[in-house]
Amino acid sequence: MFNELVLASHNAGKLKELQAMLGASVKLRSVGEFSPVEPEETGLSFVENAILKARNAARLSGLPALADDSGLAVDVLGGAPGIYSARYADGQGDAANNAKLLLALKDVPEAERGAQFVCCLALVRHADDPLPILCEGLWHGRILNEARGAHGFGYDPLFWVPERNCSSAELGPVEKNQISHRALAMALLKQRLGLA
Ligand SMILES: O=c1nc[nH]c2c1ncn2[C@H]1C[C@H](O)[C@@H](COP(=O)(O)OP(=O)(O)OP(=O)(O)O)O1
Numbered sequence: 001m002f003n004e005l006v007l008a009s010h011n012a013g014k015l016k017e018l019q020a021m022l023g024a025s026v027k028l029r030s031v032g033e034f035s036p037v038e039p040e041e042t043g044l045s046f047v048e049n050a051i052l053k054a055r056n057a058a059r060l061s062g063l064p065a066l067a068d069d070s071g072l073a074v075d076v077l078g079g080a081p082g083i084y085s086a087r088y089a090d091g092q093g094d095a096a097n098n099a100k101l102l103l104a105l106k107d108v109p110e111a112e113r114g115a116q117f118v119c120c121l122a123l124v125r126h127a128d129d130p131l132p133i134l135c136e137g138l139w140h141g142r143i144l145n146e147a148r149g150a151h152g153f154g155y156d157p158l159f160w161v162p163e164r165n166c167s168s169a170e171l172g173p174v175e176k177n178q179i180s181h182r183a184l185a186m187a188l189l190k191q192r193l194g195l196a
Pocket residue numbers: 008009010011014038041068069070071072085086087097117152153154155156168180182
């Protein structure tokens with residue numbers, strides 16, 4: 001149905017994972033090819049931000065657009081950093097975000113360190129599409145006391161994956177792409193598109 005989609009993201013980690021999950025039949029092009037400007041993520045939910053990013057990329061490219069809005073929701077922090085995950089340390093990047101999270105959970109015992117990664121995918125056929133396709137995935141785990149592993153991106157080194165007994169950054173890309181929040185959302189999207 002779609003041979004080519006623009007990915008409404010400036011995050012290289014997402015592009016790599018989503019392209020691997022989609023397979024070679026659908027080519028993902030980064031919105032960075034069309035504009036270096038990132039839209040302001042003004043929504044109050046993952047789904048609102050995903051739709052906003054998808055519409056922006058469709059408008060810039062003239063192509064159907066896929067957006068991924070995702071983040072980490074930590075139970076004891078009432079779901080924070082949530083939609084603010086990328087901006088948790090005021091735009092200072094992944095290492096600063098991770099350091100801030102470790103500090104926030106400094107005295108929290110293991111049993112209370114539950115968290116989930118959330119991924120919301122939005123696909124619009126054009127900028128004003130009145131019926132975006134929306135798919136979500138959750139991945140349950142726990143926040144570690146120190147970083148482990150070198151794969152992945154973002155909060156992966158702090159996310160303990162109970163079903164694999166390692167951190168998300170200790171999983172290879174193939175394994176992560178089978179079980180992550182993004183993998184689940186993409187599996188649903190592929191079903192909706194008749195690609196599964
Ligand atoms: O699999 C993941 N492994 C580790 N960390 C992750 C993952 N998935 C999302 N995350 C974190 C990264 C970022 O702190 C936030 C997403 O923020 P989010 O606004 O959706 O993405 P972004 O700003 O990096 O790129 P863009 O908006 O251009 O797609 O959650």
